[in-house]
Amino acid sequence: MIFIDYIIWHYTVAPSAIWEIMGNYIKGAWHRFLITRHLQTLFAPWHKRQPSDLAKKGDATAKVLDLMADFYIRILAAGARLLIVFFGFLFQAIIFIGFILFFVLWVLWPIVAIYFVIRGLILVF
Amino acid sequence: MYFNLKSSKIYKPVEFYKTVPAGVLKFFRITLLVLGVVSLVIFLSVLIVQRLAEFAAVDIEIGLISSLNSDIFYGLAMIFLPLAFSIIFFEIFIDKYLKNPLESSNIENIADFLDFNAASVFADTLALSQSLNEEKISTDSLLAAVLDDPFAKEVFTRLGLDAATASEGVKKIMSLKIGKGAPSFFGGAANLSQDLSELLLHANKLRGDHGGKKITVVDLVASLFDYNPIFKKFMLDIGIDGDDLVELVHWYEQIWSFRENKKSFWRLENLLRKPPIGRSWTYGYSWRLSHFASNLSDQLKLEPHSLILFFRKREIEQIEQILVRSGENNVLLVGQEGVGKRTTILDFVRLINKGKALPALNYKKVFELNISTLASLKDEADIQTNLTQMLDEAVKAGNIILVIEDFHNYIGEKGGLGRIDVTQVLMPYLESSKIQIIATTDPVSFRKSIASRSGLMKVFEKVDITEPDKDQTTRIVEESLPFIEKVTKSFVTYGALKSAVESSDKYIQTSPFPDKALNLLSEAVSYALADRRKIVTIDDINEVVTRKTNIKVGPVNKDEKEKLINLEKIMHKEIIGQDRAVETVASAMRRLRTGMAGGGKPAGVFLFVGPTGVGKTLTSKILSKVYFGSEDKMIRFDMSEYQDIESLDRFLGSLRLSEPGQFVTQVRENPFSLILLDELEKAHPDILNIFLQVFDEGRLTDAFGQKVNFENNIIIATSNAGAEFIRDMVGKNIDPSEKKAELIDVLLKEGHFRPEFVNRFDEVVVFHPLTREQVKQISALLLNKLAKRLKDQGYEYLPTQDVVEYVSKIGFDPQFGARPMQRAIQDKVENVIAKKILDGEIEKGKEFKLSASELGE
Numbered sequence: 001m002i003f004i005d006y007i008i009w010h011y012t013v014a015p016s017a018i019w020e021i022m023g024n025y026i027k028g029a030w031h032r033f034l035i036t037r038h039l040q041t042l043f044a045p046w047h048k049r050q051p052s053d054l055a056k057k058g059d060a061t062a063k064v065l066d067l068m069a070d071f072y073i074r075i076l077a078a079g080a081r082l083l084i085v086f087f088g089f090l091f092q093a094i095i096f097i098g099f100i101l102f103f104v105l106w107v108l109w110p111i112v113a114i115y116f117v118i119r120g121l122i123l124v125f
Numbered sequence: 126m127y128f129n130l131k132s133s134k135i136y137k138p139v140e141f142y143k144t145v146p147a148g149v150l151k152f153f154r155i156t157l158l159v160l161g162v163v164s165l166v167i168f169l170s171v172l173i174v175q176r177l178a179e180f181a182a183v184d185i186e187i188g189l190i191s192s193l194n195s196d197i198f199y200g201l202a203m204i205f206l207p208l209a210f211s212i213i214f215f216e217i218f219i220d221k222y223l224k225n226p227l228e229s230s231n232i233e234n235i236a237d238f239l240d241f242n243a244a245s246v247f248a249d250t251l252a253l254s255q256s257l258n259e260e261k262i263s264t265d266s267l268l269a270a271v272l273d274d275p276f277a278k279e280v281f282t283r284l285g286l287d288a289a290t291a292s293e294g295v296k297k298i299m300s301l302k303i304g305k306g307a308p309s310f311f312g313g314a315a316n317l318s319q320d321l322s323e324l325l326l327h328a329n330k331l332r333g334d335h336g337g338k339k340i341t342v343v344d345l346v347a348s349l350f351d352y353n354p355i356f357k358k359f360m361l362d363i364g365i366d367g368d369d370l371v372e373l374v375h376w377y378e379q380i381w382s383f384r385e386n387k388k389s390f391w392r393l394e395n396l397l398r399k400p401p402i403g404r405s406w407t408y409g410y411s412w413r414l415s416h417f418a419s420n421l422s423d424q425l426k427l428e429p430h431s432l433i434l435f436f437r438k439r440e441i442e443q444i445e446q447i448l449v450r451s452g453e454n455n456v457l458l459v460g461q462e463g464v465g466k467r468t469t470i471l472d473f474v475r476l477i478n479k480g481k482a483l484p485a486l487n488y489k490k491v492f493e494l495n496i497s498t499l500a501s502l503k504d505e506a507d508i509q510t511n512l513t514q515m516l517d518e519a520v521k522a523g524n525i526i527l528v529i530e531d532f533h534n535y536i537g538e539k540g541g542l543g544r545i546d547v548t549q550v551l552m553p554y555l556e557s558s559k560i561q562i563i564a565t566t567d568p569v570s571f572r573k574s575i576a577s578r579s580g581l582m583k584v585f586e587k588v589d590i591t592e593p594d595k596d597q598t599t600r601i602v603e604e605s606l607p608f609i610e611k612v613t614k615s616f617v618t619y620g621a622l623k624s625a626v627e628s629s630d631k632y633i634q635t636s637p638f639p640d641k642a643l644n645l646l647s648e649a650v651s652y653a654l655a656d657r658r659k660i661v662t663i664d665d666i667n668e669v670v671t672r673k674t675n676i677k678v679g680p681v682n683k684d685e686k687e688k689l690i691n692l693e694k695i696m697h698k699e700i701i702g703q704d705r706a707v708e709t710v711a712s713a714m715r716r717l718r719t720g721m722a723g724g725g726k727p728a729g730v731f732l733f734v735g736p737t738g739v740g741k742t743l744t745s746k747i748l749s750k751v752y753f754g755s756e757d758k759m760i761r762f763d764m765s766e767y768q769d770i771e772s773l774d775r776f777l778g779s780l781r782l783s784e785p786g787q788f789v790t791q792v793r794e795n796p797f798s799l800i801l802l803d804e805l806e807k808a809h810p811d812i813l814n815i816f817l818q819v820f821d822e823g824r825l826t827d828a829f830g831q832k833v834n835f836e837n838n839i840i841i842a843t844s845n846a847g848a849e850f851i852r853d854m855v856g857k858n859i860d861p862s863e864k865k866a867e868l869i870d871v872l873l874k875e876g877h878f879r880p881e882f883v884n885r886f887d888e889v890v891v892f893h894p895l896t897r898e899q900v901k902q903i904s905a906l907l908l909n910k911l912a913k914r915l916k917d918q919g920y921e922y923l924p925t926q927d928v929v930e931y932v933s934k935i936g937f938d939p940q941f942g943a944r945p946m947q948r949a950i951q952d953k954v955e956n957v958i959a960k961k962i963l964d965g966e967i968e969k970g971k972e973f974k975l976s977a978s979e980l981g982e
Contacts (some may be wrong), residue, residue: 123200
């Protein structure tokens with residue numbers, strides 16, 4: 001009786017749970033890599049010390065250097081943020097593929113398990 | 126509704142685990158997994174070595190490796206691992222599905238409301254009941270089953286109950302009641318006793334109250350209190366009542382729910398707990414801010430996973446709503462030190478870190494300004510520049526919330542880093558909505574330094590962080606307990622938790638909730654650990670309170686019991702006569718110590734009136750000496766020092782002068798004490814008005830808004846009012862104590878006190894004049910005291926009857942009572958003895974007497 005309950009669970013309840021867990025991990029990865037926020041702030045400034053912080057007050061050259069440094073740093077920062085976004089997408093893809101494989105294995109599990117046990121017995125004996 | 130366990134959905138896993146204990150599946154799972162992994166590892170190792178050898182074209186002569194057939198290990202791995210995973214899947218099926226059956230909308234069978242553990246307990250109950258041949262399944266059987274349940278063990282340990290011993294006791298009682306009935310093993314409602322049926326309904330109601338989906342073992346435990354006398358007695362003996370058990374149910378529901386959620390690592394809320402990568406990059410790094418402020422967001426993200434129930438939910442929601450609005454969006458948290466302003470801010474930061482705050486606030490960085498770092502800069506201009514640049518940077522970053530603690534220290538003429546008023550620097554930023562600031566202050570400083578400044582009041586929205594009450598403090602302590610236990614590796618019983626809250630409420634008035642309760646609990650934990658004990662009980666709390674306050678708390682021990690019962694007798698060794706007064710104060714002391722006092726009033730409020738020198742003040746002194754160990758242990762106020770209106774500031778405190786009141790300060794520091802108000806009629810009427818509230822409600826709020834509790838005090842006021850009337854009575858040889866009603870009339874008519882004031886005394890005790898015999902007894906008492914003092918110095922003085930008579934004659938005056946007697950002994954007796962000692966007539970160790978003639982009779 002409990003065995004029948006297990007089969008029902010294995011092929012009805014569990015698969016939807018696996019999809020839900022996959023969704024959680026994908027959303028988790030989106031959050032972990034902060035993809036939306038990194039894209040929104042792709043070219044946001046990077047507030048390190050500026051040349052004008054070290055120069056005398058009113059130094060016009062320092063102001064020009066500020067602009068140049070700021071532009072350069074923003075480009076570098078955008079690169080760093082894009083890198084994180086890229087790895088975020090990659091991680092999500094790995095999760096997706098992994099779960100698909102697991103799902104297939106789950107559906108075929110009784111057959112797979114029996115096959116492996118028989119094959120194992122043959123090999124051993 | 127009916128009860129039928131067998132027909133319930135939860136019965137399946139119960140029955141399964143009766144047949145196949147959980148340990149069996151676990152054993153096979155682990156064994157097969159280990160064997161499978163080991164086989165796989167061996168197979169891969171052999172394979173790799175063989176392949177490497179082939180690749181290198183080397184003959185391997187390592188005996189074992191060359192002889193091993195890797196296929197066997199491969200085969201073993203193929204057998205063990207699928208079997209292990211199959212068992213894992215089956216365990217998941219039982220744990221997540223079978224033990225949590227889906228609920229139908231219309232449940233008639235109460236057994237369907239039981240969770241797995243509660244259902245297991247019921248199965249054990251039915252089995253036990255059957256073995257005892259009970260006609261109807263009793264609550265005793267349920268109690269015995271619950272006490273044996275391993276899941277409930279944690280609850281009983283928390284309650285401070287030794288479940289194993291209690292279980293034996295219950296079974297012994299039950300074995301004496303073996304019945305003749307034999308209910309069917311999984312009977313329907315007809316086989317449950319009335320009490321058990323009602324208990325189940327009660328447990329179901331409890332489940333509904335705390336919003337749980339299933340009746341748990343804790344619900345059953347809490348319900349046993351009302352339906353099983355044995356369990357009720359167990360609980361009452363350890364100081365736990367029904368309300369405590371209900372509170373325990375709420376707490377454990379939250380803890381267990383938290384633990385279950387934490388174990389489910391695949392849940393979205395757990396996955397979102399991990400801090401995002403590169404969060405600080407989303408708006409760029411603010412170097413100046415990082416130098417002059419502490420990053421609270423980053424500090425808290427390193428915290429371990431902890432149970433946070435957000436007690437200050439309402440206040441945090443207020444903070445969020447203020448911070449997200451356009452226009453002035455700065456928060457000023459106002460609350461006493463120790464009520465939890467900082468904790469509220471940290472809880473808010475945790476919400477932001479988890480992304481659970483309002484969307485506009487999520488993932489913002491919260492920095493706490495470190496003014497002392499700024500203050501260490503060169504000069505005023507430097508400070509101003511750096512502060513301005515830092516704030517500019519925070520505005521540019523766009524994602525900063527700034528916290529400034531004790532804001533009052535940095536504004537105003539005296540404050541402001543000692544040199545500047547930071548308000549001028551901050552105001553432009555406070556007025557813009559580009560940066561949000563959360564500042565904190567206490568109520569006194571708020572009234573003094575901020576409330577009167579309209580500019581500041583305009584840019585800040587005030588959020589009050591009020592002192593939580595006892596119930597709220599209990600919840601806060603419950604929240605904090607898992608962390609305290611984890612850090613200190615201790616275990617705190619529920620009784621100790623409850624006692625920490627109650628005792629700190631009663632005996633500690635120098636700080637507010639929840640600080641004082643948490644501090645008391647921490648000290649008790651340290652005390653227990655120092656004693657090499659890991660379980661903290663009520664006794665530890667009581668011991669710490671006694672050490673801190675010199676107040677005896679907890680159960681009355683044998684010696685103290687003797688003293689309390691015989692208090693009048695002990696006091697009469699030093700007070701002659703005045704039986705009514707002694708009885709009155711002794712009764713009040715007994716009520717106070719046994720916990721009968723309280724209920725919103727002082728333990729006793731008495732007015733002693735009568736002739737002078739008959740023992741009004743002495744009674745208070747002797748009570749203090751007998752019970753508290755010293756006459757100095759009482760709080761004494763000579764009300765003649767508070768005759769003018771200016772003295773109100775000294776008495777109650779003054780916000781304007783920043784002066785704490787003498788009265789409230791002393792009572793706050795000595796919450797369990799005797800208060801003596803001498804010559805009460807001389808106090809200014811405004812001060813007398815203060816006592817109206819004290820006598821009636823047992824509470825007073827001082828000039829600084831801090832409350833003082835008088836519920837653990839005995840207040841004795843003495844008065845010489847009505848002295849004329851009393852002298853008149855004495856002159857006519859009438860005992861004034863027999864004319865109490867007239868005396869009170871005189872007090873009112875002469876305007877000494879108002880009727881509503883006199884009405885607030887529990888009793889007006891009229892002291893009667895001393896009789897001749899009593900005067901002699903006082904004389905003998907004082908001479909014996911002198912003899913004792915002389916004995917301490919080595920002189921053996923033996924007072925004689927004639928000296929006693931002589932002293933009683935010269936030392937007593939009907940107008941002044943026995944007050945002159947001490948002077949008389951000093952003048953007549955002590956002077957003579959002193960002279961004789963100097964003359965060598967009196968030697969140490971040798972007994973001597975004096976005659977009345979020697980003293981001048």
